[in-house]
Amino acid sequence: MGTFFAVFTRFSRSTASSNMKLLSLIIVIALGSTASLSAEQPIETGYKVVNGVSLYYEAIGEGVPIVVVHGGPGLDHGYLLPQMAELAKGYRLIFYDQRAMGKSSADFDTSQMTMNSFVEDLEGIRKAFGLEKMNLMGHSWGGLVAMFYAIKYPSHLQSLILVNTTPASSVLRNLSFGIMSLKTTKEDSISQVQIAETEGFQKRDPAVMAKFFRLLFHASFHNRQYADSLTLSFDSSYAAKSVMVHQLNNDTTLRSYDIFAKLDTIQCPVLIIGGSDDAVVPGANEKIRDHLHGAQYILMPGCGHFPFVESPDKFFPAVREFLKNPTQRNF
Helix, strand or coil, X not given: XXXXXXXXXXXXCCCHHHHCCEECCCCCCCCCCCCCCCCCCCEEEEEEEECCEEEEEEEECCCEEXXXXXXXXXXXXXXXXXXXXXXXXXXXXXEECCCCCCCCCCCCCHHHCCXXXXXXXHHXXXXXXXXXXEEEEEECHHHHHHHHHHHHCHHHEEEEEEECCCCCEHHHHHHHHHHHHHHCCHHHHHHHHHHHCCHHHHCCCHHHHHHHHHHHHHHHCCCHHHHHHCCCCCCCCHHHHHHHHHHHHHXXXXXXXXXXXXXXXXXXXXXXXXXXCCCCCCCHHHHHHHHCCCCEEEEECCCCCCHHHHCHHHHHHHHHHHHHCCCCCCC
């Protein structure tokens, strides 16, 4: 959610006209959770049982922990790698696949697919790793989860980093949907429809899905060629888990929300990062900054939804500088 991920694009199994119908919540996609990483960086993988759900995690590097919440929903953490592993030089990055995504379990009641469940899972991850207070980073939809978490558990945060976050109100989120549509070229739209009409797409063939979503990602970059740099892979569980993720359509919290006023309760240092060419409604990030008095806001020029891919020379120094010298919020 929040630009590319903020739109739930469902392609019908029947007609090309309904193939391009945009639903009102989220894009459901799945990306591979493995990537080529430096052998010099310690890597730990496994599962943590949180709130009755088995959540897959991957911890990379050594040092001060940073818990990273991936985008989607429907994604796993794999699209963040290997680029985000740059931060593992000096920090311990803790990635996890959210419930019903990636390698995490989807064996629970559909009524438990709610924003509150995602917030409680994040709290469970904090406890499972023994973190009194955590540095928390959220990208796209993960930024929205992080904001909801920070509102509910402000005393459990050391710092908060919002990277190309979903807007803090459903109104601004929905306006961003239209911007995303405008950024999609006619050629890409035609290609998407053609792929969606194939048998491989209807069966959710991994290779076909990777090709389809790479086309969708084109509009998420300033330089469209960077879409090829994303780690995109699918497995056999994608189709079944995407059905579970669809249940988020039933969460009334996500249908209509406005958490701007509640952001005032967040007390930790906050860094907000945006891209000049991200498909987010103008002013959405600035409004978050204004409610997080004293928060730092960096708008990266010539950059879309994935600054860690498209502008690593600016993104990583900015994050490191913030973590090294965070500014306590002023009230």
